Amino acid sequence: MNVIAKGSPSLKKMAVGLRQEIIKNLNQKGLSKTQVNLTSALLLGQKKELDPEIYNDFSSAGVIHILAVSGLHVGIVLMILNFILNPLEQVRGGKYFKYTLSVLCIWFFALLVGFSPSVIRAATMFTFLNAGLIFKRKASTINMLCLSALVMLIYNPYLIFSVGFQMSYLAVLGIISFQPLIKRKFYIKGWLSRKLFDVLLVSFCAQLGVLPLSIFYFHQFPCLFLVANLLIIPWLFILIGFGIVVITASFINFDFALLYELYGRTLDFLLLVIHEIASYKKLIFKNIYFTKEMMISLYIIIFFSFLFFKYQQKGFVFSLLISVLLFQCIYIYDFYQINQQQKLFVLHKNRKSIIVDKTGNHLKVFIDPYHSIQNSSLLENFKTQLASEIDTFQLKNFHQTPIGKNLLIIDSLGIWQLPKGIHANYVLLSNSPKINLEKVLLEIKPQHVIVDGSNYFSYVERWRITCRKKKVPFHYTREKGAFVIDY
Secondary structure (H helix, E strand, C coil), X not given: CCCCCCCCCHHHHHHHHHHHHHHHHHHCCCCCHHHXXXXXXXXXXXXXXXXXXXXXXXXXXXXXXXXXXXXXXXXXXXXXXXXXXXXXXXXXXXXXXXXXXXXXXXXXXXXXXXXXXXXXXXXXXXXXXXXXXXCCCHHHHHHHHHHHHHHHHHHCHHHHHCHHHHHHHHHHHHHHHXXXXXXXXXXXXXXXXXXXXXXXXXXXXXXXXXXXXXXXXXXXXXXXXXXXXXXXXXXXXXXXXXXXXXXHHHHXXXXXXHXXXXXXXXXXXXXXXXXXXXXXXXXXXXXXXXXXXXXXXXXXXXXXXXXXXXXXXXXHHHHHHXXXXXXXXXXXXXXXXXHCCEEEEEXXXXXXXXXXXXXXXXEXXXXXXXXXCCCCHHHHHHHCCCCCEEEEEXXXXXXXXXXXXXXXXXXXXXXXCCCCCCCCCEEEECCCCXXXXXXXXXXXXXXXXXXXXXXXXXXXXXXXXXXXXXXXXXXXXXXXXXXXXXX
């Protein structure tokens, strides 16, 4: 469902109406619900109706990016447009007309898919980048890429923190930097072999540009991504081109059953290939330990690799070797630090109380006896922090650390007696205990009051007011995330 406010711009209303009309027409042409939903995701940016199992297959195969209409889709549309409009270059002033027409088309495509932030970013980037492509100036291409990033950051400086923004520009930078360099080293005979090699090379260079960032953010690496992209990206070119033809045909009510049947079978073949690739679960490395320092040092390695292959100078060999040594030192240091780590975490989970004691690679998970932590995503972050041994225990009312940072848990029973001679630095309120919090604060004098997701909202607000009145720091995990006690 798309809701448009009364005062919304007419262009956006027109785009929503056009999308709804396209989907309605496709449904009337004999395409299955799955085929229509996949077309809606690939070409219209509407993936909410897509089956969760199909979405998971795309993710496992390492091609989830093709379901989010962004730089890849805008780039393919632009390449198709430049190919169609290529004869204009033979006309005097045709390059300028070709540039103007192609840019207008990609902005219409951006409007059609809903002007999402990723599409606006991609359309802006390719508006500038297309100038370098059409006028065939490599320096201009890089300058235009940087100029588009500058324009976007002037408009919204906080985009620099957007994962999509970072990955879009790094992928394109990887392509325009490494693809010509590597392509010059190889000569592939045969038109089809050359085109397949180009697709594989573009995919490899794009992945090279985003690899460190991708591992840092998502902590996983699908080993079959090159195979998947080699098979899928050419298919995506066909699907987008074919899809535009089918959408246009359905929109003008052109009845040609074979056209729609062929398109449907093309979509089904795509889903079959992706499902087969995704079935190789063992080739997906998950929970990779990777820090910000590692990411930066890996980009330094990639940078010096580029300089070495481009200029073939000895100085860059030494720089590359030093950068590899730097990465190894950072990894060893971080590995040592994390194995020395000792922390107590109060996690957030609706209607549950969960405490995790992490010592090196060993986790002790304390949870209510009636609840289970099995198959929970809560522990995934700990696995990326090299936690390999996980033991589960029944939640207790008191946690004592070696350096005296003690945690008292007051549960639904409302009991807060402390062991003799022991002080509680932190108080965790769990399962909505009926207590007089002012009396608790007066007797225990904690440094911090923690409230997890197992409590009633009305209780939380009452406790917040009490803590504010008594000037005791208050931490609600629903609002502030997990509470961490470092010891």
